[in-house]
Amino acid sequence: MTPTSPEVRVPDREVPERNPAVPKHVPESLEPSASPEPSASPEPSERLDLTEAGEWKGVSPKYVVVEIVGTIVNAVVVCGGASLLWLLLDQTWAMWVGILVLVISIINLVFEPRRVRAIGYLLRGDDLLFRRGILFQRFVAVPYGRMQLIDITRGPVARWLGLADLKFVTAAATAGVSIPGLAEGDAESLRDRLVELAESRRAGL
CATH class of the missing domain: 1.10.287 (Helix Hairpins)
Structure with missing residues (x-):
């Protein structure tokens, strides 16, 4: 009669709990590890609020x-x-x-x-913004680098009142944009400023 060998008992090991959300056939090594939630993606930049774009003149x-x-x-x-x-x-x-x-x-x-x-204009970093109209408002942005002609015109009544219109034409536009009703001194100062900005943008400064 062959003597029976003593029974060897393997100690119980703790089996880690499987994530119930992961199917059984997926190896444990592929189970998603707990990690901090990713930060929310930055929201797209909001549209420019024209009413708060700056100080309108x-x-x-x-x-x-x-x-x-x-x-x-x-x-x-x-x-x-x-x-x-x-x-x-x-x-x-x-x-x-x-x-x-x-x-x-x-x-x-x-x-x-x-x-x-309701007529006004605003000098921004890269362009001049012009607005007019009450019920149907019109906003025109004129880039400095595209300005080709900046002219001052005066009608008989406007000249009598000391006013002038500032008109500028861009390379891409078939019709010009005119800012009416400026005081003569303001029109000349704005013209000189726009000429300076247009030359600097075209030179790439």
């Missing part, structure tokens, strides 16, 4: 006179022509055209001060 309050005179002159010319057609040639449609132009002109006269206050 407005035009001269005297520019209201220029706009009022222009509106009255246009209304007188159109209404006068419509009246002649109605009275001399008995054209009834001309009477309605004259009435319509008169009503529109009166509305424009009421809103002229508000429209003038």
Whole structure:
């Protein structure tokens, strides 16, 4: 009878708990280790708030006179022509055209001060920002490096009031942008400043 060898007992080992979220067929070495949560990705930069882009500079309050005179002159010319057609040639449609132009002109006269206050410009790092309009606002950004022509114009009424318009044309634009109603001294200073900025940008400084 063969003697039986004494039974060797293997001590129990602690089996680490398996992550229940990981399937059983995945090796333990591939189980995701606890790590700090990744930091949230930076949010995209917000749009530039044009109302808080900087300190806007407005035009001269005297520019209201220029706009009022222009509106009255246009209304007188159109209404006068419509009246002649109605009275001399008995054209009834001309009477309605004259009435319509008169009503529109009166509305424009009421809103002229508000429209003038809505005009403004802002010198930024790389461009000039121009705005105008009440109900339908228009914002135009003109890069300094693309300015090719900077001109000062004066109408008869504006010259009498000591005002001037600053007009600049860029390389890509077919029509220029004009800042109206500037005091003559401000228009000349702004022109010299824009010429200096345009030359420095074109030179790559």
